[in-house]
Amino acid sequence: MDSSNPPTFSIRCYCSAVSLKAEAAPSSVVDCHCGQCRRLSGAAFTTWASFPRTAIATTGDEPLRSFAVTANVTRYSCRVCGSHVFTADVRLPTILGVPAGALEGAALSPPSVHYFVDHKAPWQTICDGQPQFGGESGMTPSAASCADPGDT
Ligand SMILES: [Zn+2]
Numbered sequence: 001m002d003s004s005n006p007p008t009f010s011i012r013c014y015c016s017a018v019s020l021k022a023e024a025a026p027s028s029v030v031d032c033h034c035g036q037c038r039r040l041s042g043a044a045f046t047t048w049a050s051f052p053r054t055a056i057a058t059t060g061d062e063p064l065r066s067f068a069v070t071a072n073v074t075r076y077s078c079r080v081c082g083s084h085v086f087t088a089d090v091r092l093p094t095i096l097g098v099p100a101g102a103l104e105g106a107a108l109s110p111p112s113v114h115y116f117v118d119h120k121a122p123w124q125t126i127c128d129g130q131p132q133f134g135g136e137s138g139m140t141p142s143a144a145s146c147a148d149p150g151d152t
């Protein structure tokens, strides 16, 4: 890839008070089915895009509110509308996790993996053929639970 011309995304909250530029290809795009991600999004799961921290420009003037979920993880949201716009983890100091639903601009690669599938919402069926990981860690290889409609 031509590093002088990275894809450009914007990370925009629901009310548009927060609009951040992210100039890089995400290093990963994953679906996380853990309970935190479900509550955070209000949806069945969160699709996360990981960006190099240096690729996301903040001016310091954005109306951001931070919430320290744990000693390691801090989530940032719009102070006006409450949309989650990115998460920082001190254990992963070079990246920021961005909820993919907040992204627009360049085309995002589809998610390549599912994590925490044993914690997924009971109404969710994962049938896209991508690798699945579960167990207590959320990262143990897990057999896909998708029933093949042709098997009945
Ligand atoms: Zn907002």
Ligand SMILES: [Zn+2]
Binding pocket: 032, 033, 034, 035, 036, 037, 038, 116
């Ligand atoms: Zn999660």
